[in-house]
Amino acid sequence: MMNLSCPVPIAAAEYVQLAHGGAGLVAQRLLDSVFRPILGNPQLDLRHDSATLQVDAGRLAYTTDAFVVHPWRFPGGNIGSLAVHGTVNDLAMSGARPMGISLAFIIEEGFPVADLREIVAAIKVAVDEASVQVLAADTKVVERGKADGIYISASGIGEVISPLPILPGSVREGDAILLSGDLGRHGTAVMTARDGLEVEPPIDSDSASIHRPVLAMLEAGIEVHCLRDITRGGLATVLNEIAADGGIGVHIDESKALVREDVAAVCELLGLDPLYVACEGRFIAFVPADQTERALGVMRAHEVSCDSVLLGNVRGGAQRVTMRGRIGVDRVLDLLSGDQLPRIC
Amino acid sequence: MKYLDEYRDGDVARRYADAIRNVTTQPWTIMEICGGQTHSILRFGIDELLPPEIQLVHGPGCPVCVTPIGQIDHAIAIARTAGCVLCSFGDMLRVPGSETDLLHARAEGADVRAVYSPLDAVKIAESEPEKRVVFFAVGFETTAPANALAVRTAAMKGLRNFSALVAHVRVPPAIEAILSSPGNRVQGFLAAGHVCAIMGTSEYGPLAERFRTPMVITGFEPADLLQGILMCVQQLEDGRYEVENPYARAVRPEGNTRAIELMDEVFEVSDRDWRGLGTIPQSGLALREAYAGYDASKLFDLPETTARDNADCHAAEVLQGRLEPCDCPQFGKRCTPENPLGAPMVSTEGACAAYYRYRAKDLTPLLR
Numbered sequence: 214m215m216n217l218s219c220p221v222p223i224a225a226a227e228y229v230q231l232a233h234g235g236a237g238l239v240a241q242r243l244l245d246s247v248f249r250p251i252l253g254n255p256q257l258d259l260r261h262d263s264a265t266l267q268v269d270a271g272r273l274a275y276t277t278d279a280f281v282v283h284p285w286r287f288p289g290g291n292i293g294s295l296a297v298h299g300t301v302n303d304l305a306m307s308g309a310r311p312m313g314i315s316l317a318f319i320i321e322e323g324f325p326v327a328d329l330r331e332i333v334a335a336i337k338v339a340v341d342e343a344s345v346q347v348l349a350a351d352t353k354v355v356e357r358g359k360a361d362g363i364y365i366s367a368s369g370i371g372e373v374i375s376p377l378p379i380l381p382g383s384v385r386e387g388d389a390i391l392l393s394g395d396l397g398r399h400g401t402a403v404m405t406a407r408d409g410l411e412v413e414p415p416i417d418s419d420s421a422s423i424h425r426p427v428l429a430m431l432e433a434g435i436e437v438h439c440l441r442d443i444t445r446g447g448l449a450t451v452l453n454e455i456a457a458d459g460g461i462g463v464h465i466d467e468s469k470a471l472v473r474e475d476v477a478a479v480c481e482l483l484g485l486d487p488l489y490v491a492c493e494g495r496f497i498a499f500v501p502a503d504q505t506e507r508a509l510g511v512m513r514a515h516e517v518s519c520d521s522v523l524l525g526n527v528r529g530g531a532q533r534v535t536m537r538g539r540i541g542v543d544r545v546l547d548l549l550s551g552d553q554l555p556r557i558c
Numbered sequence: 559m560k561y562l563d564e565y566r567d568g569d570v571a572r573r574y575a576d577a578i579r580n581v582t583t584q585p586w587t588i589m590e591i592c593g594g595q596t597h598s599i600l601r602f603g604i605d606e607l608l609p610p611e612i613q614l615v616h617g618p619g620c621p622v623c624v625t626p627i628g629q630i631d632h633a634i635a636i637a638r639t640a641g642c643v644l645c646s647f648g649d650m651l652r653v654p655g656s657e658t659d660l661l662h663a664r665a666e667g668a669d670v671r672a673v674y675s676p677l678d679a680v681k682i683a684e685s686e687p688e689k690r691v692v693f694f695a696v697g698f699e700t701t702a703p704a705n706a707l708a709v710r711t712a713a714m715k716g717l718r719n720f721s722a723l724v725a726h727v728r729v730p731p732a733i734e735a736i737l738s739s740p741g742n743r744v745q746g747f748l749a750a751g752h753v754c755a756i757m758g759t760s761e762y763g764p765l766a767e768r769f770r771t772p773m774v775i776t777g778f779e780p781a782d783l784l785q786g787i788l789m790c791v792q793q794l795e796d797g798r799y800e801v802e803n804p805y806a807r808a809v810r811p812e813g814n815t816r817a818i819e820l821m822d823e824v825f826e827v828s829d830r831d832w833r834g835l836g837t838i839p840q841s842g843l844a845l846r847e848a849y850a851g852y853d854a855s856k857l858f859d860l861p862e863t864t865a866r867d868n869a870d871c872h873a874a875e876v877l878q879g880r881l882e883p884c885d886c887p888q889f890g891k892r893c894t895p896e897n898p899l900g901a902p903m904v905s906t907e908g909a910c911a912a913y914y915r916y917r918a919k920d921l922t923p924l925l926r
Contacts, residue, residue: 408674483674484906540571540780542603544916550895 229324234354243352247326251333252340252347256313264348266312272373274309276300280365285332287406289398289417290493292365293332297339298420298493299444300369305424306440306496308375308431313348314340315368320352321360332363343422345369375431381459383438388527389505390463391498393423393518395471396448400490401479416475421494426515430498435508439499446549447489451497452534453548463534465525465546489549499527565779566602574784575607578791585611586794587743588787589736589879591729592698592750593620593907594778600916602780604787612791615743615879616912618732618835619750621697622649622905623877626831628863629725630655633694636723636858637668643686645679646694647701648672653904656865676701676708676722683712683720692854695722700752702726702843703817706824709845709852723854724845727830729753730761731841736878737769744879746790748776748783751805756821758813762801775803824849833867833901834874871900876909883913890914 232239249257256264278299285292296316304311316336320329340347348370377383402418404410423442430437439459441451448470456463472480472487480487494517500508505523512521525536534546564570590596596616599605605614618624634655637644644660651660651672664670669689673679676693683691695705705722712720729750736742749762754775762773772793776786785804793800803809821843830842845853867873870888875881883889883902893899895911902908 410674538602539566540568540602540604540607542606544601544603547915549915 227326229320229322229326229329229354231322231354231356234320234352240352243326247330247333248350248352251330251337252350254346256346256348257350264313264315266348266370268372274304274307274371274373275368276303276307277366277368278303280367281361282403283361284403284406285328285362287418288402288415290420291332291335292363293334293336294339295420295493296365296367297336297343297345298422300367301343301345301422301424302442302493302496304369304371305422305427306379306442307371307373308379308427308437308440309371309373310428311343311345311369311371311424313346313370315349316347317351317366318353319360319364319366320354321362322354322357324362329363339422343424374428375437377436377438379437379440381439381455381461384455384459384461384499384527385438385501386461386527386529387502388438388499389502389508389523390465390525390527391500391505391508391512392448392470392522392524393426393496393498393512394419394494394520395473395476396443396492396495397472397476397480397487397490399493400447400485401476404483405479410479412475412479416473416479419492419494421517423494423496423517426512426518426521427496427498429511429515430500430508433507433511435504435511436501437498438501441497443492443495443497445491447487447491448497449486449488449534449546450548452546455499456532456534460532462528462530462532463525464528464536465534466537467539468537469522469524471520471522488546497524502526565777565781567781571604571607571780571784574781574788578612578784578788579609581788581792581795582609582611583795585613586745586791587613587615587879588746588748588790589615589617589744590748590776590783591617591619591733592753592778593623593905593909594752595619595748595750595776595783596909597907597912598778598780598783600912603916604780604783607784608787612787614787616876616883616909617736617879618832618877619698619729620902620905620907620909621701621727622653623873623901623908624727624832624834625650625653625696625725625901626833627654627656627865627867628831629723630659631657631863631865632855632858632860633723634658634660634663634668635860636692636854637663637670639690639858641689643669643671643682643689643691644694645671645673645676645682645691647674647696649905649907650694650696653901654898656863676705677711680708680712680715680717680720683717684715687719689719691720692858693720693722695724695726698727698729698750698753699756699821702821702825703756703814706820709824709849710820712852713849718851721852721854721857722845724825724843725830726825726843727832728827728841728843730765731838732832732835733765735835735838735841737765737771739878741878741880744771746772746794747774748786748790749773749801751775751777751782751808754803754805754809754813756814756817758818759801759803759809759811766799766801770799772799773801775801775805775809777805777808832877834877868899873900873902873910876902883910884917886910
C-alpha cells in the first residue's frame with residue numbers, strides 16, 4: 214500500500230541535517246533558532262548578500278583563516294571562540310583595530326544542534342569581548358563522513374592605526390623582543406582533550422583576543438616595529454620566521470620564557486618542547502630598546518598580557534635564532550622539520 | 559617545577575662543571591647510552607661546560623634509531639592490509655623503511671594511529687572488533703613492561719583481534735657489543751637511568767668487571783648528567799671500574815620487580831637485529847610461545863626482507879660512538895631531518911637529529 218501522508222518536518226531538529234544547509238524553510242529554521250537570536254546585529258539582520266562598511270580614508274588590514282581544531286571543544290574554549298580570537302589577533306598583528314569578521318560554517322550532517330548553539334554562543338561572547346561585529350555569515354552542511362563535525366572559515370577586516378609598517382622588515386638591530394605571557398597552553402589543552410589524557414585540574418587554553426594591549430601600545434606612541442601572534446609551531450617557529458623574513462639575528466633568554474608548571478609537566482611527559490607548542494593568546498613585539506619599559510608597562514596593564522617580559526633582543530649577523538639556555542649555554546633554536554611527535558620513552 | 563627545576567639550575571650545573579675540571583688530568587671518552595641523555599646533553603649544552611679532555615660519545619640508546627629497516631617494512635605491510643589498524647608511538651611514524659614511512663602509508667590510506675600507551679591499542683581492539691589491531695612494540699626495557707601488560711590484558715580479555723609486532727631491544731648486550739668491538743674507544747659509560755629504574759643495576763656489575771669499565775647510572779636532567787660524568791671521570795682517574803648509582807631517586811638496585819615479573823611472563827630473551835649494528839645475540843625480547851596468538855610476526859604473512867640501510871649513511875659508526883654526527887660527510891648536506899638518510903637523523907632522540915637541531919651553527923639553518 215502506498216503511503217500518501219506528507220512528511221512532517223521535525224519542528225526542532227536535534228541534529229543538523231543536510232537540508233539545514235539548503236535554501237528552504239528548514240535552513241531558515243536553523244538560522245532563526247540558532248544563529249540569528251545569538252549573533253543578530255543590524256548588519257546581519259538585513260539578510261543581504263554582503264555587508265557594507267563606512268570607512269575613513271586610510272589603510273585597511275584584511276585576514277582570513279580556517280579553523281579545523283579537533284576536538285572542537287577543549288578546556289578554555291571551543292572552535293567558535295578560537296575563530297574569533299584568531300581572526301582578531303591576526304588583524305591586531307598588523308597594528309589594526311578590528312572592525313568586523315565574517316564566518317563560514319561547514320557542518321557535518323548529524324552534528325548536534327545543541328553543540329552548534331554552544332559554539333555560536335562562544336562566538337557571541339568572544340566578539341562582544343573584542344568589540345567587533347559579525348558582518349557576514351554562511352552555513353553549509355556536508356554529508357556525514359565528509360567533515361570532522363564542524364569547520365569554521367573566518368575572515369576579518371580592520372583599520373590600521375599604526376603609523377609605521379608593522380613587518381619583519383621593519384625590525385632593527387638592537388630592538389627589544391617582548392613576550393606577552395606564558396607559553397604552550399593552547400597546544401597542551403587541545404592535546405590533552407584530543408587524546409583523553411586526564412589532567413586534573415585541566416589545562417585551559419590561553420585562547421583570547423590580544424588586540425587591546427597592541428592598540429594601547431600604538432596609542433601610547435610606542436614605535437612598534439613588528440608583532441606576531443604565537444600560534445602553530447610556538448615561539449621558536451615564529452622567531453625563526455621573523456629572523457628569516459627580516460634578515461636579522463634573534464637572541465633570547467630561555468629563563469624568561471614562562472611555562473606554567475602543569476604545562477611543563479604535560480610537555481615533559483609527552484616529550485614535547487613547550488617552545489614549539491601553540492598558544493592562541495600570546496604575541497611577541499619588537500620595539501626600540503629604549504622604549505622597553507614603557508611598552509612593558511602598557512602590556513602589563515592588560516589582563517591578557519599581564520605577565521609580559523623582555524625575552525631577548527635583535528642582533529646583526531647571521532639570520533638565525535639563538536637562545537641562552539637554562540644552564541647558561543647558548544645554542545641555536547631551529548625550526549622543527551615537521552610536527553612534534555610524542556616520543557617513545 | 560618540583561623534581562625538575564632544581565635539576566636544571568645554572569649554579570648547580572656550574573659547580574659540577576668546576577668539579578669535573580678539577581678532577582680531570584687526562585683525556586677520557588665517555589659514552590652516554592641513552593638517546594634521551596644525548597638529547598638533554600645537546601639541548602642544554604652540557605658538553606660545552608666540560609673541559610676539552612672529556613669527550614662524550616653517543617650510544618645506540620634510541621629505540622627508533624636501532625629498529626631495523628625490515629621491521630619498519632613489516633609494520634607498513636601490516637598497516638596496508640585491509641581491515642588492519644597499526645598503532646604505534648608517534649616517534650616511529652617518520653622513520654623511513656626501505657621505500658616509505660608510516661606517515662606516508664597513512665596518507666595513502668593505511669589506518670595508522672599514534673597512541674600514547676599500548677593499552678590504548680587494546681582499547682581500540684575492544685571498541686572496533688571488526689578490525690585487526692596491531693601494536694608496534696618497540697623500545698628498550700623501559701617500554702617493555704607496559705607492552706607486556708597490553709599483551710597480557712588482551713589475552714585476559716580474550717581479544718583475538720589484538721596482536722603486537724615486537725621489536726624490543728635490551729641495553730646490556732649492546733654495551734657488551736660496543737666494548738667487544740675492535741675499534742672501541744669508550745672508556746666509561748653513563749648507563750640509562752630509565753632502563754635501570756625497571757631492570758635494576760645487577761646486569762652492569764659483570765660488564766664493569768669484565769671490561770674494566772666504570773658504569774654510572776645516570777638520569778636525564780643537567781644536574782644528573784653532570785653528576786654522572788663527574789663520578790665516571792673520578793673512577794677513571796682513580797683506576798676504578800664500579801657500578802655507581804647517583805640516580806637513586808629513580809633507580810633501586812633490584813629495579814621494579816613487578817615490572818620484571820610481568821616482562822618475564824610475556825617475553826623471552828632473543829637475538830635481535832639492530833639497525834646499523836647488525837645482529838646482537840640475546841639483545842632482544844620476543845613473545846613467549848604461550849602468547850604466540852598475539853604475535854603479529856606469526857599471524858601475518860610478512861615478506862622476508864632483504865632491505866639494507868642506505869649505503870651512504872654512516873649511522874652504524876655514529877651509533878657505536880666512532881663518528882661524531884657532524885663529522886659525517888652527509889651531515890646537513892644530503893642528510894637532514896627533512897630528507898634523512900638514516901634513522902638517527904629522524905628521531906628526536908637520534909644523535910644526528912640532536913646535533914642538527916642544537917648545533918647546526920654553521921649550516922645557516924633557516925630553511926626558507
